[in-house]
Amino acid sequence: MRALLPAFAMSLIYILDLCAVAVCAITATLEAQRRELDLFGVTVIALIAGIGTSIAMSLQVRWLIAALMGVITGVFGGVIRDILCNEMPLIFRTDIYATAALIGALLLIALDTMGMTHNIALICSMFVIVAIRLVAIRWHIHLPRFRAYE
Numbered sequence: 001m002r003a004l005l006p007a008f009a010m011s012l013i014y015i016l017d018l019c020a021v022a023v024c025a026i027t028a029t030l031e032a033q034r035r036e037l038d039l040f041g042v043t044v045i046a047l048i049a050g051i052g053t054s055i056a057m058s059l060q061v062r063w064l065i066a067a068l069m070g071v072i073t074g075v076f077g078g079v080i081r082d083i084l085c086n087e088m089p090l091i092f093r094t095d096i097y098a099t100a101a102l103i104g105a106l107l108l109i110a111l112d113t114m115g116m117t118h119n120i121a122l123i124c125s126m127f128v129i130v131a132i133r134l135v136a137i138r139w140h141i142h143l144p145r146f147r148a149y150e
Helices: 007-027 031-058 065-086 098-113 118-138
Strands: none
Touching: 031 065, 031 098, 031 118, 065 098, 098 118
């Protein structure tokens, strides 16, 4: 059975979350620094989604539940950040956000199941989440929009 994250890692998560809120609050009106904020947000969602999936896996829940817990953990941290910054949350736009977290969570579970060292699998899955988000931001790749029939 995998051990839960050590106490210093949990406090690091809280510190990073507070830093994200502080950065968002400071730079909410400065459009020129928007790219740095996006990069920080991409890194934070990868970290939080990976750790959420790891904790769920350590509780030995089924793979689908572990993946969904990772996605929920990562995405709703961003929702809270966006609400505090008085912006529309990314999850409610067409950005590839939760999809990247889901792919990363499933990759973490697959690599862990295949016997890869858990920490290396966690780093690989976080890298994939960051890569998907950065590619989507750079080339303006979006999910299709739902259009109601009139």
